[in-house]
Amino acid sequence: MSLFQYEFMLRALMGALVIGLAAPALGIYLVQRRLALIGDGIGHVALTGVGAGLLFGTSPVIMAVIAAVIGAVTIELIRERGRTSGDLALALLFYGGIAGGVVLVGLSDSTSANLNAYLFGALTTTSPTDLVTIAVLGVAVLITMIALRPALFAVCQDEEYARVSGLPVRALNLLLAVTTAITVTIAMRAVGVLLISALMVVPVATAQQVTRGFRATMAAAMALGLFAAGAGIWLAAVADTAPGASVVVLAIASFVVVTLLAAGWRRIRRTRPEPEPAPEPHEVVLGGS
């Protein structure tokens, strides 16, 4: 573990842990809404911000946050209208985002290595300022997701019911869009644009194999995200692999292991004789007896 005596590795580890905790806490709402891949799309849009930042010599991360927030709010407004053409609008936004990013990066003096850092993540280059940005934004996302859990759960589970409950549905949806954009941008430093959704979604998919409730799923997903982030950085340090990809590989490995274990457990329980539960009354139609 001597590698962590280097400060840059320690910064990489801390950044990864914050993101590992925050990304699934947000991702669970996206999964519940069946928008699991939205993070991916917003990441594409954020890339245009990165390109603009590199071209104009301003902070790529700030520009990425701005581009991602605009993209996320646009997507949310399209979704809200519920038009079928929303699908096409999303495609335009996503591919426009990534193409715009590549063109703008090409126009700037940056090398392709610079673009790679955003596409695949560059945790080990995390500066102390970066770490502060990641920590502040990550903790803000985390607190929002936990504090507003009942309301966000209600909106993601049944939007019409939430509306009749008098909840500020639109504000909550936009809040979710903006926090998604922020999470995507800070996670971009860790795992890169192309792997962001994995960190938001895979721990949730793993957790829900074995959990029974929403709160338990959220807690388990955050624990899994934390584990994948920590173990991924450690793996990267000892085996000299790419940190971002290592984190995602470990998250997916946990998914496979948990799925197999859960399937095995269910098989064991099925073969063991169980006390018969009280039989459900037959589905009948009234007036039919």
Added chain:
Amino acid sequence: MTPEVITVTHGVVGYDGRPVLRDVSLTVSAGEVVAILGANGSGKSTLIRAVLGLVPLSSGSVTLFGEPASRFRQWHRIGYVPQRLGAGSGVPATVAEVVASGRLARRGVLRPPGRADRAAVAEALRAVGLADRAKDPVATLSGGQQQRTLIARALAGRPELLVLDEPTAGVDAASQEAFAEALRAFVDGGGTVLLVAHELGPLQPLISRAVVVHQGLIAHDGAVPEPAGHHAAPDHDHVHPHCPEEPAGLWGTP
């Protein structure tokens, strides 16, 4: 005279230019149990969705508890029971978690749930006979039990008005009885009910007034009409699909 809980005045609703409700007027007073009946596609579900503000009126007006719907903010006075559990799933949720959403109208977005919220959730689950399933994932429940979960969610907010969209469609007999029981307790406590139904079953004795919607108009407003045609047959099997264009006329003329 009892206060008016819901009024709809010359309400018109259209989807993409096709009129679904044409000039509908309806008043529900406190303590009434009003059933909206009609064939599939008659506009009966649209009527309650318009009352709740889920679909916009293209003309006419709605008031809730004496207040124009656009200015109405006391949503905790209304408990809404949709036809089925929302599409948002995938992530497991326990019965108690779903029912706890019913407290949000009272508590607001920012305040964390407290003891009163937990007590109300437990009481609502008891009222629908699901207290022993509180910690089970809703996805493992039968259709009827899921419907009861949604009713418990509405009751947990301790509303004065319950609005239910086809609460008994495809629900097993035990759940229908448990549901009728919960509704009776709610009405005995002074509650007002507006429900959409295809057939009333064990709810029939509770209903104080029936409104029949036919081709976007109110065709009958008064006593519960006798079932006609094949609906009256004792072995009538109610399984036809919910298609919007079903030929109207099952309820005949008033």
